[in-house]
Amino acid sequence: MDMPQANPAVLSRKAELVAALHGLLPGDAVIWQEEALRAYECDALTAYRCPPLVAVLPRSTEEVAAVLRLCHSMGVPVVPRGSGTSLAGGALPTADCVILGVARMNGVLETDYDNRFIRVQSGRTNLSVTGAVEADGFFYAPDPSSQLACAIAGNIAMNSGGAHCLKYGVTTNNLLGVTMVTMAGEVLEIGGPWLDAGGLDLLGVICGSEGQLGVVTEATLRILPKPEGALPVLMGFDANEVAGECVSDIIKAGLLPVAIEFMDRPCIEATEAFAKAGYPMCEALLIVEVEGSRAEIDEQIARIREIAMRHNPVEFREAADEDQARRIWLGRKSAFGAMGQINDYMCLDGTIPVSSLPHVLRRIGEMSAEFGLDVANVFHAGDGNMHPLILFDANKPGDLERCEAFGAEILKLCVEVGGCLTGEHGVGIEKRDLMTAQYAPDDLEAQLRIKDVFDPEWLLNPAKVFPLHVTASRRAA
Amino acid sequence: MDMPQANPAVLSRKAELVAALHGLLPGDAVIWQEEALRAYECDALTAYRCPPLVAVLPRSTEEVAAVLRLCHSMGVPVVPRGSGTSLAGGALPTADCVILGVARMNGVLETDYDNRFIRVQSGRTNLSVTGAVEADGFFYAPDPSSQLACAIAGNIAMNSGGAHCLKYGVTTNNLLGVTMVTMAGEVLEIGGPWLDAGGLDLLGVICGSEGQLGVVTEATLRILPKPEGALPVLMGFDANEVAGECVSDIIKAGLLPVAIEFMDRPCIEATEAFAKAGYPMCEALLIVEVEGSRAEIDEQIARIREIAMRHNPVEFREAADEDQARRIWLGRKSAFGAMGQINDYMCLDGTIPVSSLPHVLRRIGEMSAEFGLDVANVFHAGDGNMHPLILFDANKPGDLERCEAFGAEILKLCVEVGGCLTGEHGVGIEKRDLMTAQYAPDDLEAQLRIKDVFDPEWLLNPAKVFPLHVTASRRAA
Structure with missing residues (x-):
């Protein structure tokens, strides 16, 4: 994966930059020693690594604005970072960048149950947003697999989803407002806990902008009352x-x-070997969870059973109690860890x-044979969000490249x-x-203009989202 | 209400403009005679009127692009128009503008029940989107009061809502993609019938941009299966x-x-005199509608009854059948017409x-006394979307101005x-x-830059959304 040439003018001013940052932040918030910077050299897409020039860990919107103003004036690229769990390399540094990590900004600023929102600093982890309100019967809906670690900042940057987003929507459907600092250090208030935006609704374009428009420091999030109950069913097909x-x-x-x-099947086999959840050995499993009152759950399960039966399932298992429900989810929740035990893999996201699910699953199977690489599928089927895991051997020369080429073909198929x-x-x-594609x-071009x-100056999170030659020509312009 | 000075250079080239438009569109699609242009001099905010220079009624995205390229090259402002039902003057012409009406672009381009979307031309009316799919058990959720007349183009421009948007969201929550033509005549495809946007999500900022970023010619809309049943309850309070x-x-x-x-009460009284729906005479009425299966409906109604009883309602009326349900809605649906029978009014929207509902309702009552103008309230309470109707006498000098000043105070209160x-x-x-405010x-400034x-050149839908002096300085820059 090509990365842009580091700017030698920036590299040569490292000492000056570090000194100036020390003037803005407490000593422990500026990281510049080579060994310490190793911690920031990659995110969860670990195939690509590059230590940054400097990393900073501010604690407030004001500190973020001060850092950005400084970097802007010196022409230093800035890569914002939440918890570093991106699977797409969204927080990969360049050699001449300042990593701006929001991990220390993890406070709760306001909770309002009457109007059902919470305002947090953006470094707060996804799960601890729910943690702040669950004793009062509320939760924050989007639930990425990495929710124990991932930050709201990263959720907003990537418009993250999760298993339960079929019903509740992804981040953009649960985000009400942000405080965002631009590269020039302006502090913007966008959106808020109300229905509509007067004038242009900028919140939609901020959410999912991958840290390229500004650094989100605070977020107002919708919280929902916990449902009365929930029940998963598990079904197997041949x-x-x-x-x-x-x-x-x-x-x-x-x-x-x-x-x-x-x-x-590849995923079921790996998962069973790892987590021993008691899944039936078959070609494909579905876990369908419904929620509501007992009457609502029963009615929905009855209709789902009726639909499933038309497809001759090899198994249809309802959870009779909490423990059985937990076991049904156990395998699914262990799936990524289980696959990682036995293989290197690349997790796609289309x-x-x-x-089109049946057609695309069939084509992925055919392409797997063509490329000579196995694929395991584990994904959010209800909203068509696929996660094919391409299995490869990182120690085998050429395997990673073949894997990348295969992945590109799968994503093109999704577009097609x-x-x-x-x-x-x-x-x-x-x-x-x-x-x-x-x-x-x-x-x-419309996106580039925004x-x-x-x-x-294209200083914020460089070399991401757009093809490299496009970014390069834009920076030169 | 001030409007910008018409550009004399544009006015003087009317004949040339009309001739050029005739070269692009069929004869009946170009309207330039003064009498015919009267039909376009205002929208539903009829207090302000100004006939446009020319109006055109294209039938396709290509025709729209051709018109916009021409106007762009001649420096002619363009005001897009759906069905002209805007209550905020969103389609009010300037004297030097071309009205670009999409009313003839009303076709259905694609329906896909499996993936639950419909693609339509943007001039199609809101209700006829549901009309195209209801025989197959589907509907389009946003339901503005003007849904019989208003166009999807206008719904997208204003991010329109409606009574049933509490559960299903407003336009932005039901819009999946658009084809949009920029003022320069570029045709953009934004969004589509899938979960996420790669790169920047421009759809959010297009929705609600009041025809200032481009002319939407086609829209992909989410359609939903009709619920099994629905039931309103009516409750009165003192x-x-x-x-x-x-x-x-x-x-x-x-x-x-x-x-x-x-x-x-003012609204109930006017409505009863007009529609005779049999509402109880009290200070405030709520209509609450729930939907789902019979079991779901019963359970929700029981919980709502329990909550209502804590507030000592003077009446709690459930609809026992379709006819009673229709009667409960009858008064509400006639409310605007009923008010119009007895008064001039300005309908606000905050x-x-x-x-904050109790506090704001109390303050509006106090302000009503201060300004000496009566107010009737009829609105979507569940999502806090208020519609105070300020009653005034259009024939009484100074009343309109007092009404505007009162309206501004109410909206500032909403912001506060x-x-x-x-x-x-x-x-x-x-x-x-x-x-x-x-x-x-x-x-x-962030909005202005978008x-x-x-x-x-700020040619599209001029003099709207932003304060006039801001727009003027932007056009001059």
Whole structure:
């Protein structure tokens, strides 16, 4: 993966930059020693690494603004970082950048149960947002797999989703407002805990902008009352396509489960070996969770059973109690860890129309044979958000490159069937060269112009989202 | 209301413009005769009128692009128009503009029930979107009061809502993608029927941009399966504040009715005289509608009854059948017509935190006495979207001005309590001077820069959304 040449003028001024940062922040908030900087050399896309020039850990919006003003005046690129859990390389440094980490900004600023929102600093982890309100019966809906670690800042940057987003929507559907600092150090208040925006609604374009328009320091989030109860059912099928058709039929029927999760045989096998959840050995599993009152749950399960039966499941298992419910989820929640035990893998993230699931699963199987690399599928099927895991051997020369080429073909297939090359992980560096497969030149140009508005010098989170030659020509302009 | 000076250079080239438009469009699609242009001199905010220079009625995206390229090259302002039902003056012409009406672009381009979307031309009316899919059991959720007439283009421009948006969200929550033509005539494809956007999500900022960023010619909309059943209940209270508290308690309890509508005594009286719906005479009425299966409906109604009883309602009426349900809605649906029979009125549109309803209703009552103008309240209470109707006499000198001043104070109050100066009608010309009450200079500047990107000459829908002096300085720059 190519990265842009580091700017020698910036590299040569490291001492001056560090001294100036020390003037703005407490001593322990400026990290400049080579060994300490190793901690920031990559995010969860560990195949790519590059230590930054400096890292800073501010504690307030004012400190963030001061850092950005300084970097702006010195022409130093800035890479914002939440918890560093990006699977798309969204927080990968450049050698001449300042990593601006928001991890220390993790406070709760306001909770308002009457109007159902919470305002937090953006470094707060996803799960601890729910942690702050659950004793009072509320929760924050988006639940990425990394929710124990990932920061709200990163959730906003990537418009993150999760298993339960089928019903509750992804980050953009649960984000009410942000405080954002631009590269020039302006502090903007965008959105807020109300229904509409007067004038232009900038919140939508901020959410999912991958830290390229500004650094979000505070966020107002919608919180929801916890449902009365929830129940998962597990069903097994003897072919991926049949499970795909069952998902499509559930959605078509107008049912809205909280989650519809999909696992195929390679994934079931790895998971069983690891977590021993007692899953049936079959070609494809679905976990469908419904929630509400007992009456609502019973009614939804009855309708789901009826639809499932039309597809001759090899198993249809309802959870009779909390413990059985936990066991049904156990395997799914261990899936990524289980796969990691036995293989190197690359986790893709594309979105397709739900009705295309059977076709796309079949094509991925065919392409797997063509490329000679195995694929395991474990994903949020209900909203068509696929996560094919391509298995490879990092020690085998050429395997990573073949894996990347295979991944690109899968994402192009997603676009071809009327889908999108990302669902919840973002573009980052991973998918930047595929943007031209999704967007016509005029469409891409419209996005570039918005980036120009917020960051005319293209200093913020460089070399991401857009193809490298596009970014380079923009910076030169 | 001030409007900008017409550009004499444009006025003097009318004949040339008309001839050039005739070269691009069929004869009947170009309207230039003074009498015919009267039809376009105002929208539903009829207090302000100005005939345009020319009006055109294209039938396709290509024709729209051709018209915009021509106007762009000649420096002619363009005011896009859906069905002209804006209550904020969103489609008010300037004397030197071309009205670009999309009313003839009303076709259905694609329906996809499996993936639950419909693609339509933007001139299609809101209700006829549902009309195209209801035989197959689907509907389009946002339902503005003007849904029989209003166009999807206008719904997108204003991010329109409606009574049933409490559960299903407003336009932005149901819009999946658009085809949009910029002032320079570029055709952009933004969004689509999938979960996420790769790179920057421009759809959010397009929705609600009041026709200032481009002309939307086609839209991909989410359609939903019709619920099994629905049932309204009607409850009467002896004070506005008590009804407000009841709304707040329903929302706080985590219930999510499809609609919670509010009417106060002046509105109930006018409505009863007009529609004879059999409403109880009291200070405030709520109509709460729930939907789902019979079991779900019963359970929700029981919980709502329990909450209502805590506030000592003077009446709690459940609909036993379709006919009773229709009668409960009859008065509410006639409310605007009924008020129009007995008074001139200005309909405001502000949004507040639901918990502020009792306070804001009390303050509006006090201000009504101070300004010496009566107010009737009929609005979507569940999501805090208020519609105070200020009653005035258009024939009495000074009454309109007093009404405008009173309206501005109410909207400032909405902002003060943590709300927003618009809910679903948009800013238009009506609220442009209040934008500075909502936004700090830097926040407003960020919006202006986005406008600069899409329409650097500020030719599209001029003199709306932003204060006039801001627009003027931007055009001069």
